[in-house]
Amino acid sequence: MDVFDGLPDPIVVDILDKVGDVKTLLRCSSLSKRFYSLVPQSESLTLRLDQVVTTESPPDSPVSNFFKSVCKPFHGLFSLFSKPAKPIPATNLSPVIPSKLLSRFDRIKNLDVELPGEDAKPEKGAGIKWKAEFGKTLKTCVVVAFRSASTVSSPGVESDAEFVTGLKTRVEWTINALMAASTRHHLMSRVVKEHKEMESLVMHERGGEGTVVMKSEGLREFRKTEAARDQELEERVEKKQRSVVPSVRMSMRHAPSLKLKSGICLESATLVIVRPSEEYSDVGDDELATEAFAGSCMYGEAVVALLKRNKNTLDMNSF
Structure with missing residues (x-):
């Protein structure tokens, strides 16, 4: 037998x-x-999506267009950001695709989705990692980025002009990460609605750049919100390419030059913790940031060092 x-x-x-x-x-x-x-x-599945269609932003990039209106505390710097940013490639997959691939499965509890895209890719030589958690909308997002990495340290002092130029870059990195995260959240919206037993959803890129997480509480919150939508609103939402990012507050820490214990020196190292402005609280920010990159040696070490720096707070409108 x-x-x-x-x-x-x-x-x-x-x-x-x-x-x-x-x-x-x-x-x-x-x-x-x-x-x-x-x-x-x-019950535990890994879905690898290979089909990616990239679309370019119109000539006036979203990053440069609404930058002037969303960063309230820096009105005097707006004239520096008039030049359109480089178009951002975006993963443009319909929520129908993962839904069809998973339609044969009845009891999905844990789903890991692997994507090939790199939406928040910074300029050559720079590095960025981000992790976002969603429910019905964005709950938190942690971004760690740097302009370059080497074993040679440089002076850790920057001029006012360098600070302003760097500020534009840091906020641009953050906006790109938020747009990439909201695209992924929308991509799996139909799957979340159809598989009501799901308790954990993780979406990440093959290169390890960005991660979106929906835990059991966030999944329940999303389904409850979607069930309350009328048919007309639901059809309108389906036509979008990403979820709406709510008004947020960004807690930003920055170091012109950051030397890690491993000997690596990161230029223009940045840590940004993003939370919705509504009922904002920065309680638990340290734990949130360290947990987000606990398994990544260099980025995790950078988070610990940057948390000791002074923070600046910026408000951003919904987009």
Whole structure:
């Protein structure tokens, strides 16, 4: 006899959970009637999306267009930001695509989505990592970025002109990260609505640049909000390419030159913690930032060092 056929169904489902990859499991479902019936019971899945269509922003980039109106505390600096920024490539996948790929699965509890895009990619030599948590809308976003990394340290003092120029870059990095995060949130909106047993959703890029997280509480909040929408509003939302980012407050820490214990020196190192302006509180910011990059040695070390720096606060309107 086939020993595998002697395994109880729960053990086979557990094995399929360890496989995880959606495309592999869908191939497995064609092997036999038994696999066809058991594959949909998998609870922990990994979905790798390969199809990406990039679109360019119109000549007046969103970053430069609304920068003047959203950063309230820096009215005197606005004239520096009139030049349109470089168009931002954006992942432009319909929410229908992941929904169709997952339509065969009935009991998804944990879903990990891997994307190939790099929406918030900064200029050459720079590095950026961000992590955002969503419910019905943005809850938090932590961004760590630097202009360059080397083993040679430079003077840690910058002129007023350098500070202003750097400020534009730092806010631009943050806006790009928020736009990338809201695009991912919208991409999985239909999946979240259709799979009501889901308890954890993580979306990340293949290069490890950005991560979007929806925990059980955020997933419930999103479904409750979506259920309250009327049909006309829902159809209007489906036509958008990303979720709306609410009015937010950005807590920003910056170091012109930051030397890490590992010997690496980061130029123009920045830590930004973003929360919605409504009922804003910076309580727990330190824990939020350190937890976001706990598994990344260089970025995690940079967060610990930057948390000791003075912070500046900026308000940004919804977009």
